[in-house]
Amino acid sequence: EDQVTQSPEALRLQEGESSSLNCSYTVSGLRGLFWYRQDPGKGPEFLFTLYSAGEEKEKERLKATLTKKESFLHITAPKPEDSATYLCAVPAGNQFYFGTGTSLTVIP
């Protein structure tokens, strides 16, 4: 049973071309949805936590939103340094379930 599904698997954008990444989840009784960024050869780096539907958080060119079934990570006017894999995760019990990630490439 999949807890977290991310789409698309990969995304190529031109610098400045805005887009959104999707994270859908099936866990009931959401205790938070977490977004991380992972660069090649490194561990994930925390970006945001969202706890309730309607909540939004922003950091530089990134904005995360949450509904009852999914979360979006909006990237506005991306730069090449935004290239990375973006992971979302939801906790269930003591465990955190991660999606497979979206690999973002921003082309100069």
Added chain:
Amino acid sequence: GAGVSQTPSNKVTEKGKYVELRCDPISGHTALYWYRQSLGQGPEFLIYFQGTGAADDSGLPNDRFFAVRPEGSVSTLKIQRTERGDSAVYLCASSLEPGYNEQFFGPGTRLTVL
């Protein structure tokens, strides 16, 4: 300040050997997690420590895997009789308190079993 550190960064071993992977969490963090990440996949939960005790080890794939955190700080993941399928990046993460909080990840140990 210092983040989560993991040693070694790379480990190559032969099938059937025993390996130990070490994690030094951020000082004062009481919760510690181990994950395994295969290429193209997200981190997969293995075990969670709250203080010195393993609060949830349901993610360990079989009894060849074991982890300890004897003093509530450093943790060691131990794998006996390694198999080629154990090859992956093993990630450690810590958080200040137990519960649904942000986790700080180490850089991982890349394990290759020949």
